[in-house]
Amino acid sequence: MKRxxxxxxxxxxxxxxxxxxxxxxxxxxTALEADQLKAYEAAFEAANPDVEIQWVRDSTGIITAxxxxxxxxxxxxxxxxxxxxxxxxxxxxxxLQGYAPAGLDQVTPAFRDxxxxxxxxxxxxxxxxxxxxxAEAEAKGLPAPKSWxxxxxxxxKGQIVMPNPxxxxxxxxxxxxxxxxxxxxxxxxxxxxxxxxIGSYVHSGSKPCRQxxxxxxxxxxxxxxxxxxxxxxxxxIDIVFPSEGLGWDMxxxxxxxxxxxAEAAQKLVDWAISGPANDLYAGSYAITAVPGHAKPLANVPxxxxxxxxxxxxAWAAANRDRILAEWSRRYDGKSEPKS
Numbered sequence: 105m106k107r108x109x110x111x112x113x114x115x116x117x118x119x120x121x122x123x124x125x126x127x128x129x130x131x132x133x134t135a136l137e138a139d140q141l142k143a144y145e146a147a148f149e150a151a152n153p154d155v156e157i158q159w160v161r162d163s164t165g166i167i168t169a170x171x172x173x174x175x176x177x178x179x180x181x182x183x184x185x186x187x188x189x190x191x192x193x194x195x196x197x198x199x200l201q202g203y204a205p206a207g208l209d210q211v212t213p214a215f216r217d218x219x220x221x222x223x224x225x226x227x228x229x230x231x232x233x234x235x236x237x238x239a240e241a242e243a244k245g246l247p248a249p250k251s252w253x254x255x256x257x258x259x260x261k262g263q264i265v266m267p268n269p270x271x272x273x274x275x276x277x278x279x280x281x282x283x284x285x286x287x288x289x290x291x292x293x294x295x296x297x298x299x300x301x302i303g304s305y306v307h308s309g310s311k312p313c314r315q316x317x318x319x320x321x322x323x324x325x326x327x328x329x330x331x332x333x334x335x336x337x338x339x340x341i342d343i344v345f346p347s348e349g350l351g352w353d354m355x356x357x358x359x360x361x362x363x364x365x366a367e368a369a370q371k372l373v374d375w376a377i378s379g380p381a382n383d384l385y386a387g388s389y390a391i392t393a394v395p396g397h398a399k400p401l402a403n404v405p406x407x408x409x410x411x412x413x414x415x416x417x418a419w420a421a422a423n424r425d426r427i428l429a430e431w432s433r434r435y436d437g438k439s440e441p442k443s
Contacts, residue, residue: 127149127153127154127155127156128154128155128156128365128368129155129156129157129158129365130155130156130157130158130181130182130363130365130368130369130372131158131160131179131180131181131182132157132158132159132160132180132181132182132183132184132372133160133161133167133170133171133180133182133183133184133186133360134159134160134161134167134183134184134185134186135161135162135163135164135167135185135186135187135273135355136161136184136185136355137310137329137330137388138161139333140185140388141159141161143384144184144185144381144384145157145159147380147381147384148372148375148376148381151375151380152371152372152375154368155368155371155372157372160179160180163271163272163273163307163308163309164186164187164190164271164272164273164274164276164309165268165269165270165271165272165273165275165276165307165428166271166307167183167186167190168186168187168190168193168194171183171194171199171360172193172194172197172199175197175199178199178360178361178362178363180360180363181359181360181363181364181365181368181369182357182358182359182360182363182369182372182373183200183357183358183360184357184372184376185227185355185356185357186273186355186356186358187273187276187277187353187354187355187356188224188226188353188354188355188356188417189273189276189277189280189353189417189420189421189424190273190421191223191224191356191358192224192417192418192421193421193424194358195217195223195224195358196421196422198361199360199361200223200224200358200359200360200361201223201358201359201360201361201362201363201366202219202221202222202223203221203222203223203359203370203373204220204221204222205225205370205373205374205376205377206374206378207374207377207378207379207394208222208225208377210377210379210394210395211225211226211377211393211394212226212393212394212395215227215354215356215393216393223358224356224357224358225356225357225358225373225376225377225393226354226355226356226393227354227355227356227357227376227377227381227382227385227392227393228354228355228382228385228386228388228389228391228392228393229352229353229354229355229389229390229391229409229412230274230277230327230328230329230352230353230354230355230389231277231327231328231345231350231351231352231408231411231412232274232277232278232281232325232326232327232328232345232346232350232351232352233313233326233327233328233330233331233343233344233345233350234249234255234323234324234325234326234331234343234344234345234346235312235313235316235317235323235324235326235330235331235334235335235339235341235343235344236248236249236316236322236323236341236342236343236344237316237317237319237321237322237323237339237340237341238340238341238342239319239340240263240316240319240321240322241322244263244322245259246259246260246263246322247259248342248344249323249344249346250344250346250347251346251347251348252282252294252346252348253294253348254346255298255301255323256294256297256298256300256301257301258300258301260301260322260323261300261301262301262302262303263301263303263321263322263323264298264301264302264303264321264322264323264324264325265302265303265304265305265306265311265312265315265316265320265321265323265324265325266278266298266302266304266305266306266312266324266325267305267306267307267308267309267311267312267325267326268305268306268307268436268439268440269427269428269431270428270431270432270436271307271308271442272306272307272308272309273309273353274309274310274325274326274327275305275309275325276353276420276424276427276428277351277352277353277420278325278351279295279351279427279431280351280415280420280427281349281350281351281352281413281415282294282295282351283427284413284414284415284416284419284420285348285349285413292430292434295431295434295435296434299434299435299438302435302438303321303438304321304438304439304440305435305436305438305439305440306439306440307439307440307442307443309326309327309330310326310327310330311324312324312325312326313326313327313330313331313334313341314330314334316334316339316341317334317335317337317339317340317341318339319340328343328345328389328390328401328404328408329388329389331343331403332401332402332403332404333388335402335403336402336403343403343404345405345408345411349411349412349413350408350411350412350413351413351415352412352413352415353415353417353420354393355385357372357373357376357377358373359373377393377394379394379397382394382397383397385397386398386399389401390404390408390409391408391409
């Protein structure tokens with residue numbers, strides 16, 4: 105009996121001393137907002153304790169360029185939270201692995217690559233919004249804008265900050281929307297006039313709203329999540345959704361072709377389109393890929409979906425390089441230095 109107890113005690117000590125099985129690490133490239141990452145990571149890893157995320161985060165254009173530069177030697181396993189138009193560009197280069205995640209049939213069809221083994225699946229929609237500092241406007245006698253065209257008013261000279269579309273997905277969805285709404289000739293003419301009023305082009309979709317909220321500029325061209333968050337945090341801003349229609353894109357998730365951690369990568373994609381993930385997205389965005397999870401947001405109109413432009417994603421992806429080259433030729437002189 106004593107020998108049995110002794111052996112059991114030794115076995116217990118050995119079990120305690122044995123190292124826990126290490127979680128499999130996957131590298132995830134993302135343009136998700138920095139203040140979203142912790143909650144997303146914690147929720148995924150709680151559901152999948154055998155997988156650990158290592159983030160590489162930057163603005164959409166920078167992450168897209170990094171992935172393209174690594175085409176022949178991919179470093180990422182998953183792309184989670186990048187613009188669908190960027191993923192379409194990567195897909196055209198043969199860089200994404202087709203995978204039909206669990207629960208795919210619950211995703212709204214327009215939110216995914218339509219092939220049976222989709223190379224990307226959407227998460228949520230983010231859309232253009234203006235952050236208008238009412239205190240600065242009152243001090244400087246500036247009218248409140250209601251439309252994109254209003255932004256060409258000479259009264260706003262030097263008072264507008266906008267994301268650079270080459271580095272920011274928010275910037276690109278605006279430029280793409282203007283060209284689609286107005287046609288290319290009128291779209292570029294509009295941007296020529298807008299450029300006269302721009303104080304700076306910055307390398308983040310969130311920064312213009314933060315700067316407007318801090319009073320550095322009267323108007324920041326940004327997107328509805330950051331506008332809503334900035335206002336909820338107490339900044340003296342009104343949120344404007346321009347009357348002509350809103351540029352928009354989808355955040356989406358993909359497995360990178362060539363990953364050495366395919367099973368773990370697929371677990372992340374499975375979770376990223378799940379109900380719990382969509383509940384998290386709904387805390388930030390008014391439109392989610394899986395119906396039934398979105399909820400009202402304090403400063404976002406209930407009819408946001410009706411305000412979105414008719415967006416030709418294939419055109420936006422196919423013409424991205426051409427549009428960005430022309431934009432840079434015309435306007436890059438006002439871009440802030442890259443850090």
